[in-house]
Amino acid sequence: MIDAGRRVRAASSVALPPGFRSRLLEGLTPSEIRAVLAVARQRKISPNEVLQNEGDPTRHLFLMVTGHGAFYKTTPEGDKLFLRWISPGDAFGLATLLQTQPQPSFTTVQALRGCSVFAWERVSAHALASQIPRLRENTYTLATDYVRSLGDALAARANQTAEQRLARVLVDSARHIGCAGCAGIEFGLTNEQLAQMADVSVFTVSRQLSEWQSQGILTKSRKKIVIRAPERLSSPPQQK
Amino acid sequence: MIDAGRRVRAASSVALPPGFRSRLLEGLTPSEIRAVLAVARQRKISPNEVLQNEGDPTRHLFLMVTGHGAFYKTTPEGDKLFLRWISPGDAFGLATLLQTQPQPSFTTVQALRGCSVFAWERVSAHALASQIPRLRENTYTLATDYVRSLGDALAARANQTAEQRLARVLVDSARHIGCAGCAGIEFGLTNEQLAQMADVSVFTVSRQLSEWQSQGILTKSRKKIVIRAPERLSSPPQQK
DNA sequence: CGCATTGTTGACAAAGTTCAATTTGCGTGG
DNA sequence: CCACGCAAATTGAACTTTGTCAACAATGCG
16 A cells, blocks of 8 residues: 555565564564565575674674574684574574664574575664664564573583584474474484584484484484484483 | 752762773763662672572663672583673673563673672663663663673683683683782682683693693682783684 | 691593594486 | 496594592691
């Protein structure tokens, strides 16, 4: 209706897929959502593309629509620490919403396979946040969640064994990027990717997966893991 | 001057020590600062007192005036992970400023020795933030910094050796709680405290400190460390 | 002086990594 | 269609780092 007079904009504009839910937009009125989407751009992301590089100023606010990505932290020595998965509905680059000046981002965000995202320029995002109080509140909530998962990642590194960290990675991956197959939840990751994410050597991954396979907890083949009994991955460490 | 007519309030009210600087209040106008201090309460904190407990809802905004404290994260298994020091001028409990609802805090804050702090009730803090835009902006900046140091702590745990972590703790402690003595920067911490902070065993602390002492980098005596050459603690790990 | 706290030392054990040698699985080009 | 070649995965053995434990020494306080 508002867009009646500018069909060109409307045509190139973006729309939410049916059934799409995002905590970023939760509780916003339809007209607010329209205002937000009006200044968004839809982008296709190729596999492994880096959307945000740790240290670079945050240029965009992103909302994952389809596909998956991951937050990483790069250490001074250069290796990547996996922090958490990004799934459809997750937003990142939240700093754009709050900060007046662009600030270096703390994490790298990389697409796993192809993705489709909504993107907002920093200034547009900031303007939206200043106009829509509910958007600011949602941002606080989401930022809080990210800090919490950063904290969890820290706790996990600090005092968990290689086995526990690997189990955590498997469970998280199953939850976020897994598809329910006939034999369990399956997802495609190489030993090397798992090794990076859990911060263990590929050898440890290989050995541990073999052991779990022999216990019937999972099945592995080349570049693919099928988790049969996720509950047996989360509990045993505590018993010990 | 404004307080002329209400000496009772003025008497029980708080004032900033001369020369006190805080990034939380930076850039606020004198009248804004007066408004902020008007609803503050000054509190004396006894040694080792816990000001904020991880998981408990954030009740207060605090501003450290004199003394030192530390942020800790408690793991599910119950051990404390040291995150960073709190020095005079540092604020914490920032969530009170932004969030409408009290949220569980991510970290525990504990005083080292006796401290003096300013404290604000959650609702007062939230009201101040909604009235003073600059206060909100400062809050974003500070929150960003805390996230950054959380990230640094994570990176440090993930891929540094026991020696590097201990060196980091010494350098940080020297910077934050150290006093310049004749022979170097000195501070009082037991081996056990250092061990907890660096997440190594007391034995490793003892051995490593002995080695550094024999290299002339520091001097140790009971409950006291004197750092002679902090630069030799930060650089050697990289050379290797 | 006696006692508790704090720190030290050496021998040993556990967890994981590193490395080298192989094996497995899979796509591709002849 | 099959053999080739390569990336991915495996395996065992040596090795490094760090923690564990037990015994002991030093420090300082009442």
